[in-house]
Amino acid sequence: MSVWGVPLGEVWSLTLDHIYLAGLPLLIGLLLAIPLGWAALTRRWLYGPLIAGTGLLYTIPSLALFILLPGILGTQILDPVNVLVAMTLYTVALLTRTVADGLSSVPNHVRQAATAMGYSPLRRLVAVELPLAVPVISAGLRVAAVSNVSIVSVAALVGVSQLGTLFTDGFNRNAMGPIVLGVIASVTLAVLFDVLILGVTKVLTPWQTAGRSA
Amino acid sequence: MIRFDGVTKRFEDGTVAVDDLSFEAPAGKITVLVGPSGCGKTTSLRMINRMIEPSEGSILIDGTDTGSLAPAELRRGIGYVIQHAGLFPHRTVLSNVMTVPSLLKWDKKRARDRALEVLELVGLGGDYAKRYPGQLSGGQQQRVGVARALAGDPSVMLMDEPFSAIDPVVREGLQDEFLKLQEALGTTIVMVTHDIDEAIKLGDRIAVLRQGGRLAQFSSPDDLLAHPADDFVASFVGRDRGYRALSFKTAEVPIHHEAPVRLGDRLGPGEEWRLVVDDAGAPLGWVHADEVTGPLSATDLQLGGTLATLGGSLRGYLDAALSSPSGRGVVVEGAELAGTVRPDEVLHVIQAAPRATGETILSPEEPA
Numbered sequence A: 001m002s003v004w005g006v007p008l009g010e011v012w013s014l015t016l017d018h019i020y021l022a023g024l025p026l027l028i029g030l031l032l033a034i035p036l037g038w039a040a041l042t043r044r045w046l047y048g049p050l051i052a053g054t055g056l057l058y059t060i061p062s063l064a065l066f067i068l069l070p071g072i073l074g075t076q077i078l079d080p081v082n083v084l085v086a087m088t089l090y091t092v093a094l095l096t097r098t099v100a101d102g103l104s105s106v107p108n109h110v111r112q113a114a115t116a117m118g119y120s121p122l123r124r125l126v127a128v129e130l131p132l133a134v135p136v137i138s139a140g141l142r143v144a145a146v147s148n149v150s151i152v153s154v155a156a157l158v159g160v161s162q163l164g165t166l167f168t169d170g171f172n173r174n175a176m177g178p179i180v181l182g183v184i185a186s187v188t189l190a191v192l193f194d195v196l197i198l199g200v201t202k203v204l205t206p207w208q209t210a211g212r213s214a
Numbered sequence B: 001m002i003r004f005d006g007v008t009k010r011f012e013d014g015t016v017a018v019d020d021l022s023f024e025a026p027a028g029k030i031t032v033l034v035g036p037s038g039c040g041k042t043t044s045l046r047m048i049n050r051m052i053e054p055s056e057g058s059i060l061i062d063g064t065d066t067g068s069l070a071p072a073e074l075r076r077g078i079g080y081v082i083q084h085a086g087l088f089p090h091r092t093v094l095s096n097v098m099t100v101p102s103l104l105k106w107d108k109k110r111a112r113d114r115a116l117e118v119l120e121l122v123g124l125g126g127d128y129a130k131r132y133p134g135q136l137s138g139g140q141q142q143r144v145g146v147a148r149a150l151a152g153d154p155s156v157m158l159m160d161e162p163f164s165a166i167d168p169v170v171r172e173g174l175q176d177e178f179l180k181l182q183e184a185l186g187t188t189i190v191m192v193t194h195d196i197d198e199a200i201k202l203g204d205r206i207a208v209l210r211q212g213g214r215l216a217q218f219s220s221p222d223d224l225l226a227h228p229a230d231d232f233v234a235s236f237v238g239r240d241r242g243y244r245a246l247s248f249k250t251a252e253v254p255i256h257h258e259a260p261v262r263l264g265d266r267l268g269p270g271e272e273w274r275l276v277v278d279d280a281g282a283p284l285g286w287v288h289a290d291e292v293t294g295p296l297s298a299t300d301l302q303l304g305g306t307l308a309t310l311g312g313s314l315r316g317y318l319d320a321a322l323s324s325p326s327g328r329g330v331v332v333e334g335a336e337l338a339g340t341v342r343p344d345e346v347l348h349v350i351q352a353a354p355r356a357t358g359e360t361i362l363s364p365e366e367p368a
Ligand SMILES: Nc1ncnc2c1ncn2[C@@H]1O[C@H](COP(=O)(O)OP(=O)(O)OP(=O)(O)O)[C@@H](O)[C@H]1O
Pocket: B011, B012, B013, B015, B016, B017, B036, B037, B038, B039, B040, B041, B042, B043, B044, B194
């Protein structure tokens, strides 16, 4: 069985690749951005360089990164690790600032109360500041998710397969079917990521939805 | 006991927030830091649990220099009520109050039971535990803040303007509850306020700070009112300090018998003001004979007039007498009517009081 000239099995496996290549960097990038954002906020002198530096990362063209990384990492050009690393860098680029903003959105008196209760700085981060920064971080994460889903498709040009492969395929075979299918699948994936992040955010922030009860 | 020993705080930008501060906050009592905005009250308070490190001098709790303890551990043993409550918005009331017990690694059940117990203590039993701070009124949040500070059974509590964001009526109630609570628990408390009335009502000791973080006076409330150390303290303590000083004076005042009436009674001719009591003998209000026809009903009552407590302060007696529409101040014993006092007689007692108690109500710079 096939859709617009592409076997269904292939669509499915390309979609899974895409989820893997766009999604895993999102998680790793977030985990890296948290300490970076925290450092930017708690060591004032680091703020400027860190935010500017990570911001610049995002301006490196993805194709250049896919081509340069094998030289830097010593990997094969076809190795998906290159794509994972590149996407992680983009995620860190977008989220470091977001994390710093999210953490600084925590009201000062709440932070001071936590200190006064006897939280060490690290425990305070985990137990008080990060949970309160979730709404801001989640907003940034949604942007990063959409951006990742879209940028990953460029990796088809260096031969790493995912939904972008449908574009190069369609181009080579001069067929519209795979291209349209690729667009629909990417957009659907972006929406799914978005809904997933929204859902997780909702679960993590019950206090935001608890209305003022009677 | 908390001892400040020559404590100075100089911030990095050179601001001297606290200057050579020395005093002793007695164990099991309330010590109030009071003074104009920016005089270093919060800074002084935060140096006790080392949220701010002193630049010079030392602070000792029960003889132990706080500088020798690990800050996080020190803080877990000290209750802290932050201004505007500072509750964790992402946690339920219960989980907010369980914070310190959890940090102290109490087992879950004990922490939970204790949290529910202190919530009950501050009048937020039942359903409130499950709510988020955003679902509480400002006053309720303040109570949760107090409960959270109490939960770890601290022997020392620090409170930064704990009742400031609350309207006067609720505040008064909270203060009364707080005094009862403190008496029952015997916690050593250092409290900050910029409200001299609150300081006088709650404090066993009052430290008046002046701009630049210097101690202007450290004494008991009655002493502060009677003997302000200088012009600054005198003006800070305020104009009606003579009247307020009466809060600390007790003396025998003639109590007159008052024959009360009850709702449903009819007033005879020629009677002017009569006091109405309920079946338990508690005063309900005054009625004026001219304005009542037929049996007395609740709508005839003229309220107003404070109640003085038998054996209470002269301020209570005088206020009851001055605020009563009949000119007869109502005195109660428990909730029950004990009799009435007359303003002129209360004043007479006040005039005689200094000699009777061996104290002077006048401040020293005024010729007695
Ligand atoms: N981190 C800081 N760096 C420099 N100066 C500070 C700092 N914190 C406080 N100050 C200054 O120290 C002084 C005392 O501040 P503090 O907060 O103790 O005042 P306060 O008596 O609590 O005032 P308020 O009644 O307004 O709360 C003020 O002049 C303030 O500007």
